[in-house]
Amino acid sequence: MLTERVKEIFQEIEQFEVATKEQLEQYRQRFVGRKGVVEALFEGLKDIAKEERRAVGQELNALKNFAIDRFAVIQAEFEANDSGSSGPSVDLTLPVVPNQLGSIHPLTLARAKIIEIFERMGFSVADGPEIESDWYNFTALNFPENHPAREMQDTFFVAKNAEDPTQDMLLRTHTSNVQIRMMERQKPPIRAIMPGRVYRNEAISARAHCFFHQVEGLYIDKNVSFKDLKDTLYHFSKEMFDKDVKIRLRPSFFPFTEPSAEIDIWLGTDTEETYRLSKGTGWVEIAGSGMVDPNVLANCGIDPEEYTGFAFGMGIERIAQLRYGVRDLRLYSENDVRFLRQFEGV
Numbered sequence: 001m002l003t004e005r006v007k008e009i010f011q012e013i014e015q016f017e018v019a020t021k022e023q024l025e026q027y028r029q030r031f032v033g034r035k036g037v038v039e040a041l042f043e044g045l046k047d048i049a050k051e052e053r054r055a056v057g058q059e060l061n062a063l064k065n066f067a068i069d070r071f072a073v074i075q076a077e078f079e080a081n082d083s084g085s086s087g088p089s090v091d092l093t094l095p096v097v098p099n100q101l102g103s104i105h106p107l108t109l110a111r112a113k114i115i116e117i118f119e120r121m122g123f124s125v126a127d128g129p130e131i132e133s134d135w136y137n138f139t140a141l142n143f144p145e146n147h148p149a150r151e152m153q154d155t156f157f158v159a160k161n162a163e164d165p166t167q168d169m170l171l172r173t174h175t176s177n178v179q180i181r182m183m184e185r186q187k188p189p190i191r192a193i194m195p196g197r198v199y200r201n202e203a204i205s206a207r208a209h210c211f212f213h214q215v216e217g218l219y220i221d222k223n224v225s226f227k228d229l230k231d232t233l234y235h236f237s238k239e240m241f242d243k244d245v246k247i248r249l250r251p252s253f254f255p256f257t258e259p260s261a262e263i264d265i266w267l268g269t270d271t272e273e274t275y276r277l278s279k280g281t282g283w284v285e286i287a288g289s290g291m292v293d294p295n296v297l298a299n300c301g302i303d304p305e306e307y308t309g310f311a312f313g314m315g316i317e318r319i320a321q322l323r324y325g326v327r328d329l330r331l332y333s334e335n336d337v338r339f340l341r342q343f344e345g346v
Contacts, residue, residue: 003059209332
């Protein structure tokens with residue numbers, strides 16, 4: 001009977017001794033291989049009565065699975081023990097490999113410090129889209145179409161709208177787009193900073209890149225003055241660089257602020273590094289700023305007769321460069337481990 005033969009093969013599989021790889025191969029050929037005894041039993045199914053064939057087939061499948069499972073278990077034991085060896089799979093005499101911790105990127109360090117300083121002054125943190133419409137990036141900020149000031153921020157356009165140029169889509173050139181969005185949906189007082197990545201069509205060099213990071217700030221309320229702007233940036237400079245830092249404000253032009261000023265800090269010319277950074281003047285620019293232009297307030301639905309405000313913007317790369325002595329802006333984005341490891345102790 002076929003069922004009795006199945007029972008005999010079950011016992012034979014259980015009692016088959018496998019102590020070497022050669023015996024494992026013998027086991028495979030006899031019980032698992034295509035020419036083995038188990039496969040031969042399947043050929044006898046055709047001689048079984050039809051009403052019994054289903055039950056006998058289930059017994060044969062159970063036998064086949066039992067043979068395959070035992071083969072897999074024994075084979076795994078051989079591989080784990082390296083041909084039956086009971087010794088350790090690693091050399092326990094080797095010295096311990098210490099845990100290697102990474103470091104925070106210098107731009108992340110500078111960004112976190114900037115946010116910390118302004119949060120202590122009551123500024124919240126806001127964010128917005130990097131792919132923006134012309135309205136939020138230029139037009140609402142008092143950059144009319146074909147205005148010469150746009151040439152300073154020649155950028156990457158994603159899509160053009162022939163019917164309405166204000167809906168042209170582009171990679172934002174500053175985080176001022178977040179300021180417009182805040183003023184549209186929020187009534188004054190508004191006091192927030194906007195950190196984020198921006199893009200400009202620049203030739204990549206040690207001093208410029210096609211993308212970089214900015215932090216812009218906005219304060220809108222009644223009776224906000226230029227003195228508030230100066231005091232805010234002076235306090236920031238003392239917290240970021242040194243308590244005895246000197247700053248100066250140089251008249252400048254920005255379409256979205258009036259009056260406008262560049263903010264410089266004094267480095268001196270005592271060392272080769274400070275002479276290089278300041279181009280021999282002792283001063284280095286850290287930010288642009290000014291009082292928000294009334295046209296910008298009106299574009300966002302804020303009455304310029306009732307509210308005033310100031311805005312400023314600075315590059316995080318420049319702040320990190322001055323704080324940590326980084327000479328080449330390209331180092332920030334090249335992911336060179338030798339550069340990044342210098343900041344492990346910061």
